[in-house]
Amino acid sequence: MSFQIEVCIDNIESLPIAISGGATRIELCSSLALGGLTPSAGFIRQAVKVSTIPIYVMIRPRQGDFFYNEEEIQIMASDIELAGSLGADGIVIGLLREDGSIDVNNLAPLLSIAKQFELGVTFHRAFDQASDPKTALENIISLQCERLLTSGLAPSAELGLDNIEKLVNQANDRISIMAGAGVTPNNVLSIIRHTGVNEVHLSGKSTRQSNMKYITENAKMGANGLDDYAIPVTDESVIIALQKQLTTHN
Known part of the structure; x- marks a missing residue:
């Protein structure tokens, strides 16, 4: 069986690292610490330019819930057009x-825009709510x-195995189910064996220290408790280890 490894990244530095580690698809975001938001036009353009694997762009205009007003939906429509015009492979x-059901009425026209640009579509973990x-x-x-990205309505895929x-089983090959949230080299085999998925999603997040020579703690740029000089990057060793586990399973 061929397995797909989707790695979510929120900076261009992580892109070649994820690819080198064995990623087969990229979820391109900003602000992974917030669950992933829509990346900038410049980030999309550069990622598409240098990537050797498909780039799927997150379309999420803000943090918080997934119940959007009319203005936010208009923003999402524009962002889908932008992603398509910049050469992304999907969204x-x-x-x-508000009742927790899928917003089919607003999704349909958005996905129609995606179809115009021949963009693939992943429905993300809004499903888990x-x-x-x-x-x-x-x-x-x-x-x-x-495809549907899901943790099985649980805090992590490992805790949502049964779901x-x-x-x-319900999908019955009509759509791909991709397991995500807390997927690691240590649990990926148990996840795929228990569920039957052939796609997994992870960030493999780590940090590196800033290359700044001058460091000051006088001015904070982010929330209290966050290190303004820590750069989030993908850990190649995590992606490599996970890919090796999947190869062993084959």
Whole structure:
């Protein structure tokens, strides 16, 4: 079986690291610490220019819930057009109604824009906050999304194994189910064996120290407790180790 390893990144430095480690697809974001937001036009353009594997762009205009107002949906439409015009391979998106159901009415026109640019579509972990997962999956399939990223409605994929397995069975090859959240080299084999998924999603996050020679603690740029001089980057060794585990399974 061929396995897909999707790595989410939020800076260009991480792109060649993820690819070198064995990633087969990239989820391109800003602000991974917030769960991933829409990346800038410059970031998309550069990533598409240098990447040797597919680039899927996160379409999420803000942090917080996935219940969006009309202005936010207009922003998402513009961002999908931008991603398509810059040569991205796909988008990652998710919308819910206030009752926790899939917002089919607003998703349909957004996905129509994606189709115009021949963009693939991943429905992201907004699904894990859905009130009725069985119906939600059918809605997502009806929208012709390529795949669903899910932790099985749990804090991590490892804790949501049984639900992921149920989703795989319900999907019955009509859509790919991709396990994500807390996927590591140590648990990836148990996840794929238990659930039957052939796609996994992770960040392999680490940090490196700044190359600044002058360091000051007088002015804070981020939230208290965060190191303004720590640069988040993908840890190549994590991606390599996970890829080796999957190769062993084959």
